[in-house]
Amino acid sequence: xxxxxxxxxxxxxxxxxxxxxxxxxxxxxxxxxxxxxxxxxxxxxxxxxxxxxxxxxxxxxxxxxxxxxxxxxxxxxxxxxxxxxxxxxxxxxxxxxxxxxxxxxxxxxxxxxxxxxxxxxxxxxxxxxxxxxxxxxxxxxxxxxxxxxxxxxxxxxxxxxxxxxxxxxxxxxxxxxxxxxxxxxxxxxxxxxxxxxxxxxxxxxxxxxxxxxxxxxxxxxxxxxxxxxxxxxxxxxxxxxxxxxxxxxxxxxxxxxxxxxxxxxxxxxxxxxxxxxxxxxxxxxxxxxxxxxxxxxxxxxxxxxxxxxxxxxxxxxxxxxxxxxxxxxxxxxxxxxxxxxxxxxxxxxxxxxxxxxxxxxxxxxxxxxxxxxxxxxxxxxxxxxxxxxxxxxxxxxxxxxxxxxxxxxxxxxxxxxxxxxxxxxxxxxxxxxxxxxxxxxxxxxxx
Numbered sequence: 001x002x003x004x005x006x007x008x009x010x011x012x013x014x015x016x017x018x019x020x021x022x023x024x025x026x027x028x029x030x031x032x033x034x035x036x037x038x039x040x041x042x043x044x045x046x047x048x049x050x051x052x053x054x055x056x057x058x059x060x061x062x063x064x065x066x067x068x069x070x071x072x073x074x075x076x077x078x079x080x081x082x083x084x085x086x087x088x089x090x091x092x093x094x095x096x097x098x099x100x101x102x103x104x105x106x107x108x109x110x111x112x113x114x115x116x117x118x119x120x121x122x123x124x125x126x127x128x129x130x131x132x133x134x135x136x137x138x139x140x141x142x143x144x145x146x147x148x149x150x151x152x153x154x155x156x157x158x159x160x161x162x163x164x165x166x167x168x169x170x171x172x173x174x175x176x177x178x179x180x181x182x183x184x185x186x187x188x189x190x191x192x193x194x195x196x197x198x199x200x201x202x203x204x205x206x207x208x209x210x211x212x213x214x215x216x217x218x219x220x221x222x223x224x225x226x227x228x229x230x231x232x233x234x235x236x237x238x239x240x241x242x243x244x245x246x247x248x249x250x251x252x253x254x255x256x257x258x259x260x261x262x263x264x265x266x267x268x269x270x271x272x273x274x275x276x277x278x279x280x281x282x283x284x285x286x287x288x289x290x291x292x293x294x295x296x297x298x299x300x301x302x303x304x305x306x307x308x309x310x311x312x313x314x315x316x317x318x319x320x321x322x323x324x325x326x327x328x329x330x331x332x333x334x335x336x337x338x339x340x341x342x343x344x345x346x347x348x349x350x351x352x353x354x355x356x357x358x359x360x361x362x363x364x365x366x367x368x369x370x371x372x373x374x375x376x377x378x379x380x381x382x383x384x385x386x387x388x389x390x391x392x393x394x395x396x397x398x399x400x401x402x403x404x405x406x407x408x409x410x411x412x413x414x415x416x417x418x419x420x421x422x423x424x425x426x427x428x429x430x431x432x433x434x435x436x437x438x439x440x441x442x443x444x445x446x447x
Contacts, residue, residue, distance in 0.1 A: 343381070351447055375398050389444060392444075
């Protein structure tokens with residue numbers, strides 16, 4: 001794992017852990033809050049329903065009061081009138097008014113008509129509790145509410161029912177109404193579901209914000225690293241260019257010193273040997289020694305000139321890149337015996353001197369690699385121009401190499417080529433396969 005990847009993970013992991021911890025705490029707190037709110041909502045809604053029953057029963061009481069307090073009608077007439085009023089007020093299927101007398105006889109039971117006119121004082125539930133008897137007694141005792149299980153008209157199911165009743169002593173009536181608690185439970189469940197959905201949405205929003213934060217952090221890190229890499233690459237290219245400039249300057253200086261200094265001294269010494277040779281007898285030992293010294297001197301002069309040309313070919317400064325490439329190719333063919341085809345065109349001042357030197361060094365490096373590794377029989381060199389670039393191409397028919405795993409030493413030479421061409425904004429393309437030769441293409445922008 002690279003350093004940049006490790007740095008990215010070290011930056012993102014704390015954010016991920018904090019987000020997960022936040023979600024966990026929110027989930028735990030939301031469960032507690034929902035449980036607490038459920039209890040509170042149960043109490044609040046039940047209190048509202050009780051108040052609703054009080055108001056509802058108060059309306060019914062006021063509606064029948066004229067009949068209950070009338071002295072112009074008989075008791076039966078007044079009760080009949082009150083029963084009709086209560087039946088008309090029972091518009092809701094599950095919320096209606098009922099009336100039982102003090103003995104448990106159903107006087108008004110609009111939704112369970114089969115019960116009307118019959119006595120249900122002895123009716124007990126599954127637990128053996130006399131529900132109607134207890135309802136009547138709670139009304140007489142002025143207990144506001146009484147709960148028991150009763151059949152719900154709309155569903156025909158038996159569910160808990162909260163009843164509110166009042167005793168009318170003069171008529172011996174128990175007037176009441178009620179609500180089925182499953183409706184309350186559904187209302188509370190709907191509120192809880194809404195709260196749960198709100199918490200779920202909140203957690204989802206936090207997760208999305210965390211993901212956005214992670215992505216933003218990763219993007220900022222990537223931009224920072226990319227910027228730093230570009231700056232580092234630019235600085236490396238600058239340093240590499242500076243290093244190449246220093247190398248070329250030193251090479252030029254050393255080449256000049258070899259050519260103008262040591263080479264001249266060697267030539268002068270050779271002339272002295274040649275003069276001494278002319279003064280000696282042809283068959284003398286001194287003559288033989290002088291001839292051997294002259295041969296060594298000639299070899300030394302030749303080697304010094306070769307080193308001087310390698311360090312800085314004077315032809316590159318004197319007649320340009322095309323002539324230098326041709327000279328390099330001819331010398332390569334002469335020294336290695338490899339058939340070399342050369343095709344160049346004069347480029348004049350299309351390139352700066354530093355760019356020309358870089359292209360020449362790449363050609364030099366390529367021919368050196370061919371000598372060491374390629375086992376080639378033929379080499380082709382070309383220098384051409386297009387509208388925007390000067391192109392150098394070197395091809396051999398050697399054994400090639402695997403570009404993913406170049407042999408040791410070759411990879412360094414290829415990297416040197418790439419660094420040289422990058423420092424001038426050029427482009428280097430190397431194509432090679434095992435047993436298929438190698439092609440090197442260089443494109444240097446015209447300056």
